[in-house]
Amino acid sequence: MEKFIYAPEIAKLGHVALVTENLDKSLWFFKEIIGLEETREVNGTHYLRAWGDFEHHTLSITAGETSYIDHIGWKAKRREDVANFARLLEDAGTEVRWIAAGEEAGQGEAIRFELPSGHRFEIYFDMEKPQAEEGRKSVLKNQVYKAWAKGVSPRRIDHVNLQTSMDNHLIVTYLQETLGFKLREYLVNSDDKQVVGWMSVTNLVHDVAMMSKPSVGPNEMHHIAFWQDNAQDILRTADILSEQEVSFVGPGKHGISQAMFIYVKDPGSGLRVEIFTNSYLIFEPDWEPIKWTYAEYQKNGSTYWGDRRRDDVNIQAVKA
Incomplete structure (x- = not known):
């Protein structure tokens, strides 16, 4: 196994990619009831985040024949940790698939792999942090969207x-x-x-x-x-x-x-x-x-x- 100067680390939970059998109901629920903000829609996938989330998305929603979680994204602490995790995982016998920058909207290069249980994880570092457009933008410089704009409105x-x-x-x-x-x-x-x-x-x-x-x-x-x-x-x-x-x-x-x-x-x-x-x-x-x-x-x-x-x-x- 290759030796690292330091072990690669995960910094935080990034996002969940949801596939839903009823897109209209899911968008209504997450946008109007929960109160998430939509960053944008790309090729049928809707990218959402809460008013206090800074990255491009913390939830994506795509239509499908059945409902399931496509993957769960985790942000690495350092850019080089993505490649280092890939080597570590492969040495441990885990199959790794590289995700090209832009394949997931707003996100840089990443890796995806499965736990022994079959849960699919993704590790990335680079992610856009877009500002909200006028009308949804908070007056606070350290906050993205206006709080309590609609629905439950989690941070x-x-x-x-x-x-x-x-x-x-x-x-x-x-x-x-x-x-x-x-x-x-x-x-x-x-x-x-x-x-x-x-x-x-x-x-x-x-x-x-x-x-x-x-x-x-x-x-x-x-x-x-x-x-x-x-x-x-x-x-x-x-x-x-x-x-x-x-x-x-x-x-x-x-x-x-x-x-x-x-x-x-x-x-x-x-x-x-x-x-x-x-x-x-x-x-x-x-x-x-x-x-x-x-x-x-x-x-x-x-x-x-x-x-x-x-x-x-x-x-x-x-x-x-």
């Missing part, structure tokens, strides 16, 4: 939660050893076997969660999460969804991550969206992963307080 993308039927420890270890994710909290079942891992490359509790369940496929997405600034925003979200007669689960507070949440589904694709706030940040370099038993998870881990209707939350994930 930014926050994390993704993935599902697999495969062994959780195997996938989590791959994310740790190959891509540099750190395990922050994890859940074991009644046999003391790990079934969920919450992981991050930033100070967040999780940029990605990986949940293992025998009832799902090997590569599914449970939800994509968008961040709001505070608890009052979550209550405002509940009012907006109720006014629009869109069903949702929440508000509530997770014990794991300590975040407040609402879950709502895109009627076009079935993709679940979490509106997410509060939580805590991790600055300790010697952080020890926190273990939750299944009994603890049932009592306080999943829902510390609030809406405990979990059936809608735990089924019907979108294929990734």
